[in-house]
Amino acid sequence: MEKKDLKVNINPMPTLTWNFLKLNGADVNETIDFNGRGKSTLHNIPSKVVVSSGSCEECGECDTAFYEDIHRMDTGLGKEADGFFEENCDGILHVRSKKNARITEPLCISYSFEDRDSNAVRQEIIAEEGSTLTVIMDQTSGRKDSGFFAVQTKLKACRNAEIRFVGISLLGDGFLHLDGIAALAEEGARIELIQMELGSAKSYVGVNVDLAGRGSSFDGNAAFLRLNDQMLDMNYYIGHRGKRSESSLNVKGALRDRAVKNFRGIIDLKHGAKGAKGNEQEETLLLSEGVHNKTLPVILCDEDDVEGSHGATIGRLSREMLFYMQSRGFSEHEAEVLMAKGQLNFVRDLIGDEKSIGRIQHYTEEVFGDDR
Amino acid sequence: MEKERTEVNDIDRSIYDFKDSEEDFYRVKEGLTPAIVDQISKEKHDPEWMRQFRQKSLEIYEKLRVPDWGPDISGLNMDDIVTYVRPNTKMSAKWEEVPEDIRNTFERLGIPQAERESLAGVGAQYDSELVYHNVKDEVSKTGVVYTDMESALTGEYEQMVKDHFMKLVPPSDHKFAALHGAVWSGGSFVYVPPGVKLDIPLQSYFRLNAAGAGQFEHTLIIVSEGADLHFIEGCSAPKYNVANLHAGCVELYVGKNARLRYSTIENWSKNMYNLNTKRAICEEGASIEWVSGSFGSHVSYLYPSSILKGDDSHAEFTGITFAGRGQNLDTGAKMFHMGKNTSSFINTKSISKDGGISTYRSSVTVMPGAENAKASVSCASLMLDDISRSDTIPAMDIRTDKADIGHEAKIGRISDDAVFYLMSRGISEEEAKAMIVSGFADPVSKELPLEYAVEMNNLIRLEMKGAIG
Numbered sequence: 001m002e003k004k005d006l007k008v009n010i011n012p013m014p015t016l017t018w019n020f021l022k023l024n025g026a027d028v029n030e031t032i033d034f035n036g037r038g039k040s041t042l043h044n045i046p047s048k049v050v051v052s053s054g055s056c057e058e059c060g061e062c063d064t065a066f067y068e069d070i071h072r073m074d075t076g077l078g079k080e081a082d083g084f085f086e087e088n089c090d091g092i093l094h095v096r097s098k099k100n101a102r103i104t105e106p107l108c109i110s111y112s113f114e115d116r117d118s119n120a121v122r123q124e125i126i127a128e129e130g131s132t133l134t135v136i137m138d139q140t141s142g143r144k145d146s147g148f149f150a151v152q153t154k155l156k157a158c159r160n161a162e163i164r165f166v167g168i169s170l171l172g173d174g175f176l177h178l179d180g181i182a183a184l185a186e187e188g189a190r191i192e193l194i195q196m197e198l199g200s201a202k203s204y205v206g207v208n209v210d211l212a213g214r215g216s217s218f219d220g221n222a223a224f225l226r227l228n229d230q231m232l233d234m235n236y237y238i239g240h241r242g243k244r245s246e247s248s249l250n251v252k253g254a255l256r257d258r259a260v261k262n263f264r265g266i267i268d269l270k271h272g273a274k275g276a277k278g279n280e281q282e283e284t285l286l287l288s289e290g291v292h293n294k295t296l297p298v299i300l301c302d303e304d305d306v307e308g309s310h311g312a313t314i315g316r317l318s319r320e321m322l323f324y325m326q327s328r329g330f331s332e333h334e335a336e337v338l339m340a341k342g343q344l345n346f347v348r349d350l351i352g353d354e355k356s357i358g359r360i361q362h363y364t365e366e367v368f369g370d371d372r
Numbered sequence: 373m374e375k376e377r378t379e380v381n382d383i384d385r386s387i388y389d390f391k392d393s394e395e396d397f398y399r400v401k402e403g404l405t406p407a408i409v410d411q412i413s414k415e416k417h418d419p420e421w422m423r424q425f426r427q428k429s430l431e432i433y434e435k436l437r438v439p440d441w442g443p444d445i446s447g448l449n450m451d452d453i454v455t456y457v458r459p460n461t462k463m464s465a466k467w468e469e470v471p472e473d474i475r476n477t478f479e480r481l482g483i484p485q486a487e488r489e490s491l492a493g494v495g496a497q498y499d500s501e502l503v504y505h506n507v508k509d510e511v512s513k514t515g516v517v518y519t520d521m522e523s524a525l526t527g528e529y530e531q532m533v534k535d536h537f538m539k540l541v542p543p544s545d546h547k548f549a550a551l552h553g554a555v556w557s558g559g560s561f562v563y564v565p566p567g568v569k570l571d572i573p574l575q576s577y578f579r580l581n582a583a584g585a586g587q588f589e590h591t592l593i594i595v596s597e598g599a600d601l602h603f604i605e606g607c608s609a610p611k612y613n614v615a616n617l618h619a620g621c622v623e624l625y626v627g628k629n630a631r632l633r634y635s636t637i638e639n640w641s642k643n644m645y646n647l648n649t650k651r652a653i654c655e656e657g658a659s660i661e662w663v664s665g666s667f668g669s670h671v672s673y674l675y676p677s678s679i680l681k682g683d684d685s686h687a688e689f690t691g692i693t694f695a696g697r698g699q700n701l702d703t704g705a706k707m708f709h710m711g712k713n714t715s716s717f718i719n720t721k722s723i724s725k726d727g728g729i730s731t732y733r734s735s736v737t738v739m740p741g742a743e744n745a746k747a748s749v750s751c752a753s754l755m756l757d758d759i760s761r762s763d764t765i766p767a768m769d770i771r772t773d774k775a776d777i778g779h780e781a782k783i784g785r786i787s788d789d790a791v792f793y794l795m796s797r798g799i800s801e802e803e804a805k806a807m808i809v810s811g812f813a814d815p816v817s818k819e820l821p822l823e824y825a826v827e828m829n830n831l832i833r834l835e836m837k838g839a840i841g
Contacts, residue, residue, distance in 0.1 A: 016441035021735060021767050024441070255773075269783070271758070286773035289740070293771075299764040301783045304755035308783040314768060315776040 004034040004088065008080035010178070011206045011235030014266060015300060023262060023296045025078070026204060026233045030176060032148045034088065037117040043108040048101035049133065053093040061094040066126050070154040075180030076206025076235045077152075082180065085122050085152040093123040097133040097161075106134040106166070106353055111149065113141040113171065118148035120178075125153065127161035127189075134164040136356055139171055141199075143366065146174025154182045157189035159213065164192045166351050170363050171199035173230070179205045187213030187242065194350050195222040197232055197253075198363055206235040211245035211276075220249040223347035225340065226259035226291075227367065234261070239268045240276040240306070249280040252347060254340035256287040262294045265310065271302040282312045285343055287336050337368050397499070397582065398458040403451045406430060409554050412456045416522055416557060421534065429543040429553025436547040443671045443700040443729070448645045453617050455555040457499040457582040465506045474498050477579060486575065491604075493518045495576040497558045497589055505560075511570065517563040518574055521590050524561035533561065536592055540623040540651045540679075548619045548647040548673075552588050556621065559589035562603065566627070569600035573635075578607040578620070580640070586617035593634075597627040597655075605636045607668075615670075616644045624652035626660050628682065633661040635820060640668035642698050647673050656682030656711065663819045664691040666703050675733060677706035680714040680742075687716045692816040695728030695760070704733040704766075709745040709775075716746075721816055722753040723809070724760035735767045736777060743774040753783040754812055 012025040045051055052061045061067070074082050097103055111121070127133040139149055149171060157163045163183075171177055177200040183191045197203055209218045218238055226232050238247045247267065255261055267278035284293050297310040317339050325335035341364060348360050398415070400408050409430050413423040438445060459474060467475055467484050478484060478496050486494070493507030495518070502520040511518070517529065525533050543553035560576045580587045595601050607618070618640060626632045632652070640646055646669040652660040662676045678687035689705035707716040722730040730753065738745045753762040764781045786808050794804035 015763065015765065017733060017765050017767060018441065018735065021769060023767060286770065286775065288773050291771075291773055293768075295768045295770075295779075297766065297779065297781070299753075299781060299783050301753065301755060301762045301764075304758045304760070304785040306755075306784065308764075308781075310764075310779075310781050312768065312777070312779040314770050314778075316773050318776075 001033050001035045004032045006030045006032055006084060008084060010077050010081045010204045011233055011264065012078040013264060014237060014268065015298065017296070021294070021296070023264060023294055026262065028204065032118055032176070033116070034118050034148070036119055038111060038113045038119040038149065040121065041110045043110070044105055045107055046103045046105060048098045048103060049107060050096040050098065051094065054091045061096070062092065066096065066128070066156065067124060070124060070156045070182060070184055073154060073182040073184060073210065074208055075152055075154070075182045076208040076237055077178060077180035077204060078206065081178060081204070081206070082152065085120055085150065085180070088120045089122045093121065095123070095135060096126040097128060097131040099128040100130040102132050103134070106136045109135065109137045111137070111139045111151070113145065113147050113149060115142065115145040115172070116147055117141070120150040122152045123154070125163060125165065126156045127158060127163045129158045130160050132162040134166070136166040136168070136351070136353055138168040138356065138359065139177070141172040141175065143172055144174070145172030147172065148176045150178035152180045155191055156184045157186065157191050159186045160188040162190045162192070164194070166194045166353070166356065168196045168356055168360065169199055169203065170359065173199065173201060173228070175200040177203040179203065181207040183207070183209045183218065185209070185211050185213055185216035185218065188215045189213055190217045190219070193218070193220045194347060196344070196348060196360055197222065197224040198360070200230065202231045204233045207237065209238045209247070211238065211240050211242050211247060213242045214244060216242045216245045218247040221347045221350055222251045223344045224251070224253035224261065225344060225364070225367070226253070226255050226261055228257045228259065231260040232262070235264045237266045237268065238278060239270060240273040240278060241270050242276070243273060244275040245273060246276065247278045251282045252343040254285040254287055254343055255291040255293055258288070258290040260292045264296045264298070266298040266300065267308050267310070268300040269303050269306040269308055273303050274305045276303070277307045280310045283343065284314045285340055286314065286316050287340065341368070399454050399582070400456045402454050402584070404430070404433070404455060404551070404555070408455065412555055412557060415456065415458065417526060419526065419530065422525065425538070426554050429550050432543045433547060433550035433554055436550055438547055439673070442673055442702050445645055445647070445671055448615050448617060452584055452614065454582065454585045455588065456557055457585045458501050459498050459503060465504070467504060470503050474503055477581070478504070478577065491573055491575050493574045495520065495560045497576065497578045499580060499582050499585060499587065501558050507574070514568045515565040516568060516570065517561065519561050521559040521561050521592065529561065529563065532563065532594070533592065536594065536623060536625060537590070538621070538623070540625070540653055541621050541649050545649065549621065549649050552590070552619050552621045552649070555586070556588045556590045558587070559591045559620070562593040562601070564595045564599040564601050566596040567598045570602065573602035573604045575604040575606070578605070580616060580618065584614040584616065586619065589620045591620070591622040593623070593632065594625045595627055595630040595632045598629050599627065600631045602633040602635070605634070607638050607640055614643065616641070617647065618644055619647045620649070622650040624660065626652060626654045626658040628655045629657040630655070631659040633663065635663040637665045637820070638668055638672070638674070642668065642670050644669045645671050650674070650676040651679065652677070652687070653679040653681055654685035654687065657684045658682055659686045660688070662689045662691070662705065663816070664689070664703070665816065665820065666691070666693040666701055669701065670698060672701040672703055674703045675706050677708065678716065679708045679710065680716065681710050683711040684713045685711055686714065689718045689720070690816050690819045691720045692813055693720070693722045693730050693732070695722070695724050695730035697726040697728060700729040702731040702733055706734065707736045707747060709738040709742040709747065712741070712743045714742060714745050718749045718751070719815060720751045721813055722751070722762055723756060723813070724753070724762045725756035727759045729761045731763045731765065733765045735769065737769045738772055738775045738777070740771045742772055745772070745775040747775070747777045749779040751781045752812070754809070755783065755785050
């Protein structure tokens with residue numbers, strides 16, 4: 001075991017605002033007992049997918065031209081956090097679907113931990129031209145476990161390719177969790193991201209999307225649940241460089257007890273991205289007096305022939321909805337639980353993988369069952 | 373046939389861009405030192421507590437950093453700024469007694485005419501000091517006090533000033549609040565007694581004539597329980613090739629069940645750094661309404677703040693920003709919900725053209741215990757060409773569950789579909805685009821007093837010859 005200092009500014013904003021809001025980034029100051037423990041497994045590796053791992057010298061995959069541009073990309077966690085991965089990860093897991101391979105079955109990557117495990121991993125996923133690839137990554141441990149897990153994922157959808165990446169976090173209530181994603185879409189490519197942020201004491205999620213190609217698109221859906229003293233810090237940056245590129249981001253979730261959530265969502269419509277469209281929506285349900293929610297939805301616009309929009313709804317269960325549900329025999333508490341589950345299920349049901357859905361359902365039943 | 377080009381004209385500044393001679397004016401030296409601050413204090417016959425307050429503010433100024441967010445202000449060098457310029461005249465209550473060239477300036481800006489026609493009282497500041505201040509007799513008889521800050525500070529309202537001056541915006545708030553505390557001069561003091569409702573507005577007009585000067589007026593308004601006031605503020609300056617600075621401060625105290633509407637048309641010249649601070653605090657059941665048009669300045673940092681301290685208090689901010697060539701206008705609002713059952717509403721429009729940069733920046737903070745807070749933020753930005761820029765940076769910080777917060781924002785250009793629809797109804801393309809831009813600004817212009825709405829419409833008037841964007 002080795003002590004490692006994680007003293008970094010995470011989830012930095014590309015453009016700053018008032019410092020009193022404490023949203024320009026998150027300062028992390030933790031010392032981690034780093035032991036590299038934890039188990040990773042891959043299931044359902046289709047025949048037209050190349051998988052390699054190990055140190056960069058061994059696998060040789062890094063050297064192929066596919067990876068050149070995503071190696072240069074930062075994740076949404078920012079340069080400082082990405083430096084931590086470079087220093088502490090021995091190798092990179094590479095997954096690459098071959099040209100024009102239409103793969104329907106998801107490839108599954110599972111990271112499972114026991115109490116006091118700590119680890120950091122890097123993975124790079126590429127869909128070659130015209131191919132489609134779905135990857136489901138889940139991160140699990142016992143509900144009461146503590147530990148540390150940091151995962152860096154770089155995605156690249158080549159010309160007219162499509163990547164569907166699903167991240168499910170069901171880590172124990174004592175975990176510190178870092179989840180950094182960088183995604184690059186070439187011409188006509190599509191990247192879909194589905195995230196369920198359910199566990200951990202503290203989570204930092206940073207996503208950096210580069211819609212570089214003409215007609216490229218990003219579709220992001222994220223759900224979160226924070227209870228007790230859990231904290232979630234999210235940063236989504238979507239840069240539109242390609243003409244007619246389109247993005248959509250939906251973030252939904254609930255906060256209860258003394259939970260804290262920060263959300264930054266940035267749509268950057270860059271000069272030259274004619275015809276680009278970006279939209280983001282956030283809905284946060286507040287269920288207790290002691291919760292703390294911060295939201296910073298940003299549109300940066302350097303082009304006139306574009307459309308950018310964002311909306312946010314933050315608050316308690318509407319009085320009309322509560323009245324309706326109470327008139328149907330639900331108590332206020334039951335109504336709130338039902339609505340919180342509704343927020344999660346909206347995103348959960350997009351996953352389309354029964355096993356994963358079942359695992360999430362089991363987790364939420366267990367969490368809300370604690371109330372009984 | 374050659375296609376005529378349609379464009380939204382830049383604001384016609386010729387009516388503001390005239391200069392008077394500064395002969396015989398009193399000026400302190402450029403820069404900022406304890407000696408200069410003492411000199412200003414002496415010239416203004418400050419009480420000792422104010423002199424000390426200025427020196428303390430200067431100490432704070434030296435310690436604070438310039439903002440690391442927002443537009444670049446590296447072109448502003450305080451060593452080049454003259455912080456106090458006094459015209460060679462005393463304040464008067466009669467226009468005839470104001471020196472002719474200064475009077476002509478205000479005549480050209482239409483201030484005396486507006487006073488005759490539609491205002492309850494007028495203050496006119498020229499560089500660092502007020503040159504004219506008058507309030508109608510019938511207004512004075514109601515007990516309303518509308519005077520210059522210097523008179524208030526040394527007269528019977530000294531204690532009231534002392535109790536409120538820079539209590540809402542302390543010098544430690546930010547670097548330019550500290551600067552203001554050190555070198556402030558001019559501005560207005562308004563006190564509206566309990567229950568008095570003024571049907572017609574009071575107005576202050578600020579004119580900065582001197583090249584390389586700063587204007588640091590302080591506006592302190594106290595609206596007592598159940599009272600009602602509409603206060604209008606206008607500002608302009610001729611353009612020089614050196615930087616000018618405006619770092620005014622507005623503090624508004626709105627008492628129980630009182631209402632205050634504060635309207636501003638800011639039209640500083642495009643060499644101006646406008647680093648202004650405005651803040652209101654509302655007691656129980658009180659209401660503050662900000663109406664703000666930002667058209668001038670090279671760089672603006674302007675975010676009127678409302679502190680909803682009392683239960684059932686309410687704040688509204690309606691604003692429009694027009695950023696043209698060479699302008700970087702960073703504007704918006706801040707709302708702080710502290711009392712129960714408070715509500716706030718922000719509605720802003722931004723237009724960027726000809727390389728102008730417009731940034732909408734806001735924050736809505738709901739503190740613990742602010743039960744049943746409601747806030748709504750709506751901001752829309754229109755890009756008129758592809759060399760301009762428009763950013764939207766709204767933040768929400770919610771610390772209670774018993775709140776309902778809504779936010780929406782849109783950025784785009786004039787919709788081709790809307791133009792097509794209007795053209796299908798027999799309207800020319802030029803007219804259609806003009807109508808759409810006018811309609812875009814309409815929610816703000818209709819909140820302005822008539823003469824300001826006309827001025828604003830002139831400012832964004834469309835010369836419909838050609839194609840927008």
